Amino acid sequence: MSYKPSASDAQAWPVTIAWLIIGFICYAFPWQAFAALPSSHAGEPVLRVQGSNTIGAHLLPELVKGLLQSEGYADVSVQPGKAENELRVIGRSADGKEAIVDLAAHGSSTGFVALKDNSAELAAASRPIKDAEAAGLSASGNLRSAKAEHVIGIDGLAIIVNPANALDELTTDNLARIFSGEVKTWEELGGRGGAIHLYARDDNSGTFDTFKELVLAGHGKTLANGTQRFESSDQLSQQVSADPQGIGFVGLSSIRKAKTLRIADGDSQAMPPSTTLIATEDYPLSRRLFLYMKPEESNRWAHALLQFAQGDQGQALVSASGFVGQRVQAVKMTPRAGMPQAYQSLARDAQRLSVNFRFREGSATLDNKAQRDVERLLAYLQQNGKMNKQTVLVGFGDPKQDPARAELLSKLRAMAVRRELAKDGVMFREISGMGDALPVAANNDDDGRIKNRRVEVWVY
Template sequence: MRQFCAAALAALFLFIGLVSHASAQDITLRSRDGGVELTGTLLGFDGEFYRLQTQYGELTVDSSGVLCEGVGCPSLTDFVAELTVSGSETMGAVLMPALIEAFALRGGLTTSRETTGPDTFTYHLKEGGTGKTVGRFFFHLTNTDTGFADLLSDNADIVMALREIRRAEITRAHEAGLGDLQKHNRSRVLALDAMVPIVAPGNPVDAISPTDLSRILAGTLTNWATLGGPDAPISIHLRNPGSGLAQGVEDRLVKPARVTLTDGIIRHDSNTALAEAIARDPFGIGLASYSEIGNTKPLDLTGPCGFRLNAARRTIKTEDFPLTAPMFLYLPARRLPALAREFLAYTGSTSAQIVIRRAGFVDQAPEEVPIDLQGDRFRNAIAVADGTSGLSELQRMAKTLSGKRRLTLSFRFEPGASRLDAQSRSNVQHLARALEAGTYDGRHMLFVGFSDGQGPAEGNLRIAQKRAEAVRLAVVEAAETADLSRVVMASDAFGEAMPMACDDSTWGRQANRRVEVWLE
């Protein structure tokens, strides 16, 4: 049939949508020769495509092939790109505004911020010369739960989340026609954060094990004297239950320990309020965002083997600090306006990583760490080297890695699974894009697998080698346009030779099971 019919039929098979914040109204789309027409409720317009709810279902139609009739028809010449972002207050208060302002400046646009409510605001983006409005970005700052609820009710286009999407949310999103939000193109890690145990500055305790943290959260460890502190009851401070930070605490500390949260936890509506409360409470402990610990004292993570891990930009970026928390943007399977797509592309750029660092968060720009800065890790390796075979493997590792530099992109697998965790899946994409850009042309890239110390050493070595090769193949598959003949890529493994944490807990073993990338 005519061009319009072909477009309409093709749209039946497009699992994409469009974004609009105008009230839904009935419109008629008519082919330019007047032979075919389609009536339905306008769900969205992105400046190029209409999205309609019709008797045939939800259709997407190219505006260049049709004429729009009805009071709800948007302007093709004065189109303003609109985007609604909902979810984590941690991400939306500082980080996203900083990125929007930097994006606008780079594109010659001006920005103005309009506060529209206690937890809402709008960014207006205008052309620098004419002052014409070209975009409006609406923000609803609440928590991760509300962000997903807004997305599922069609009140948001993007979710800011401090945790991975949960199975029930995946199912509901799929049923709502939003696509599979587990796919890598439906989410991206914007920046990195961490859950950091904090106490008041005067508290003498300076380190705690995740096992003891779990006992505190469960209410079975209740006095600071047990940890070498004063003889005083421990008060617990956490974010409100709907926040991604609080849910991350449950997912990473409570559930693996197979305990439940105790009663009497003091809850806070913001990260700032949590940090301020801990600073005032001499016997309080909380788990705070790395970006907002305020005037509190962060505690190192430790264990019976004596290893200590502190939250710092590099240890968070490498996931050596085990309570790292990726900051996600989730996007449904719908077409966003061009300006919104350009903004999302900008968030992964080199200049955006600088903005992320300046905003107090941990960026994802890969860095190369010289081997002479691996002292603590090699000291741990020496301390646990067991017998002749352990010493031999340690010597082989030192010889193999000598002269190489460690890349800050590490890879870990989900507990009990062969699937990479969320941050690692993002790291695969980052490394693949770098290979496509020729960043590592002429270099030798070695994927190195490590394991925990549970079970026979030979078996651990085989598993570590298998994981290293799996990561290498995942990166190769993702780097579709890279000329891999310009890079020498290989894999190796050293099993349990260089542990990051004690093996006495689930989190410690998870930290030790990893794949690193070393460059020469």
């Protein structure tokens, strides 16, 4: 006997199917379910974030405000916290509910301490987690995994001087000699002004950790005694701007009225801290901005903030806050002497995209940022009609004894990126490897070699 649905059955089917779909989404994506995020009770925060002053001073409050507004909290205010460099962001909904987020910006290292003692759900860091920090949190999972480590934007350490300073560029070697105290006067650098006054961030700062790793330690130096130290990048910049003999380093968002210098590393050309060169991480003092979370963290607000920060709205706020967002854009490059002929042809006829792919140390596996960049690049190619033989991948590497081997390895890196994008139907115009040409960093240490092992993307 066949079954014939009644009119009431036919009306019920769409509702039943809708609930099945909702149930599946809630099961598959529990923290993205349709239910509203929980509100605060008795003045307790729904989320606590600690760590980097670079991120926490400007960007993080804007991201939290954006998230609260996207969740329907129309009345959002930022209030001082219990101590300096602490804030409380409060959202109030039309029905009287509150969501409170506490932010503390005392330096990247303090964020990992807060994760370990459970006084924060997210750690903001302007440098990667250190081995000792990862080991200390290993009971909570792998803090270097894609579930735990999230790049929310790119920053560049700007080397700043007083606007009246005539100097225009420095090498990282000279920077190390200046901040170690070996070079003591501006005259030694071909300038004028007498004794050099040094300004640096404090030891808790990810900004200082980045400078120490990329500049001081990379050249076997330590910071000179007597250097003036600051918890706040904004205060440091203000002091340098007022001191004709001063030099310091800050994140992009804190340059303010100071003058920036072009920086060269190893055989690279001197580069300004421009948006494009920082987006591709070619600028020698570029760095990633991170939010870290324990892999099994259950706080739904923490997950929501990470998702918001990676989305279009969040990345727009990253750019508006003085940093460099990760949305892919096309940039016209100028051919110049010293470029390989094939590269000059690209520069003349194609546009470079504002993304470089880099790899895990000692591996051909894309790193955590690169895995997300595959998704961003795919979206760009789809939206701009570049899926069919209009894209070129160019691999680069560090020197090898056999130049042919360097060229082969650089092409293999480009092919690793092609493999990921080809899964979604991208057809490429060309895949090439240029070996150790056009270095963006020195090749005498691991950090420099990792930066040089990259894949660029060009489109016609």
